Amino acid sequence: MLVYFITDEPTKLPAVRAMLEPQYNVVPRLLGNDSAQASARGVLMVDVDLRQMVRVEQVRLTLQQMSSSSEKLFVVHNQVPSMVAQAYALGATVVISRAKEAAYKLAQIEDAEKAAQRDAEAPSSGGDSPSAAFASMFSALRNGRPINILDAEHATAQIVDRVKRDGLVTWLDEVRRYHEGTFQHCLLVTGVAAGFGLEIGFNSADVARLGIAATLHDIGKARIPLSILDKPGHLDPAEDAIMRRHPEIGYDLLKDVAGMTPEILDGVRHHHEYLDGSGYPDGLTAPQISDLVRLLTISDIFAALIEARPYRAPTPRHTAYQILCDMGGKLEGSLVKAFAHVALKS
Ligand SMILES: [Fe+2]
Ligand SMILES: [Fe+2]
Incomplete structure (x- = not known):
């Protein structure tokens, strides 16, 4: 499964890779990068500082460009309520409080997708x-x-x-x-x-x-x-x-x-x-x-x-x-x- 990791902080990438690969194929998307098109279906994982309005706008734009992904996992550190609300307003389907929880959530999403696949067949x-x-x-x-x-x-x-x-x-x-x-x-x-x-x-x-x-x-x-x-x-x-x-x-x-x-x-x-x-x-x-x-x-x-x-x-x-x-x-x-x-x- 492809995981598009959208962040404003490239230094977060190695830890996310270490945690999710090789089980998932992590594709980084740095905010503000114009070529954000998602070529295939995948899960979006967003770890961005949503306290900054300019970042929020960039996330909104990036998500619009990558609309083929239906699952949007947002990392909101410590689940600060106003930031959680912001994440949902941006279309989050799941909010987690630490990047560490992502593997567990992705496994759940993958299970549901596999079940859907079986169901289709x-x-x-x-x-x-x-x-x-x-x-x-x-x-x-x-x-x-x-x-x-x-x-x-x-x-x-x-x-x-x-x-x-x-x-x-x-x-x-x-x-x-x-x-x-x-x-x-x-x-x-x-x-x-x-x-x-x-x-x-x-x-x-x-x-x-x-x-x-x-x-x-x-x-x-x-x-x-x-x-x-x-x-x-x-x-x-x-x-x-x-x-x-x-x-x-x-x-x-x-x-x-x-x-x-x-x-x-x-x-x-x-x-x-x-x-x-x-x-x-x-x-x-x-x-x-x-x-x-x-x-x-x-x-x-x-x-x-x-x-x-x-x-x-x-x-x-x-x-x-x-x-x-x-x-x-x-x-x-x-x-x-x-x-x-x-x-x-x-
Ligand atoms: Fe009910
Ligand atoms: Fe019920």
């Missing part, structure tokens, strides 16, 4: 592990290809098997160790939902139905800009409004997919609805909210709380469960009670 291969199957689905969407229901079923079945075999806690630990962001979230929600379904005695067909709805519930986030999805802090009102569109976007992405069922579409569109009518996007109330959606919403909130986010540590499981209990009339009390066995099991 064999549309329903789905990969050979739950997370590979997931990566393949997300990258297909990001690259403008439609989702395949068989991939979702395949990914879900593997997670259900894992939860049955090793228990939910092992699955949660594994996911949190190796993944992050939306991808981690979907793996967690599916595991939690599967654990929940198994706990309350669902048969395998029902566990699979709930699991697939969980797998796909946030698929609309594949169309939300990464600058919002991965923002290392709280969203401002405008960003939040964009983020809140993900259930409808997901619904639109899936509604014409062959093999899609009304209950999956219901789960995707309505997992942020609350029984008291205070949710979104349709402001449904209890009689309009199905059992599957009620289970999914509880699993979703719990999984979101126990995730690590760039700006906060994961909430311990017992605290996360207490937060569910404190949500009162938004969630179904009897289900929240049953969920204690899932949430607090060690």
Whole structure:
């Protein structure tokens, strides 16, 4: 994989080369150099002092010339918030705080690209592990290809098997160790939902139905800009409004997919609805909210709380469960009670 290293400081190049080569082919681009055209697709790694406006303009120009690269990794030393915001404004898809973190991020990008490649060659291969199957689905969407229901079923079945075999806690630990962001979230929600379904005695067909709805519930986030999805802090009102569109976007992405069922579409569109009518996007109330959606919403909130986010540590499981209990009339009390066995099991 080609890595275009864009910098205003040529003395940084040897260290970056030493770290990334020979695994990656590092091509230096010194800011202000006119011939910045990228001849092939690759990842852009930007390590520039963004406190200087003249540098910011140069980066903007360089990125315009190299628009064929979709992944833009910015190094913002110590993640200074105003500089992180500047990086996202310039189109960063990932922000890291030290060049040393680049190898890890590049490996993740490469994994996703490989999964996309496999997906293009064999549309329903789905990969050979739950997370590979997931990566393949997300990258297909990001690259403008439609989702395949068989991939979702395949990914879900593997997670259900894992939860049955090793228990939910092992699955949660594994996911949190190796993944992050939306991808981690979907793996967690599916595991939690599967654990929940198994706990309350669902048969395998029902566990699979709930699991697939969980797998796909946030698929609309594949169309939300990464600058919002991965923002290392709280969203401002405008960003939040964009983020809140993900259930409808997901619904639109899936509604014409062959093999899609009304209950999956219901789960995707309505997992942020609350029984008291205070949710979104349709402001449904209890009689309009199905059992599957009620289970999914509880699993979703719990999984979101126990995730690590760039700006906060994961909430311990017992605290996360207490937060569910404190949500009162938004969630179904009897289900929240049953969920204690899932949430607090060690
Ligand atoms: Fe969501
Ligand atoms: Fe979610």
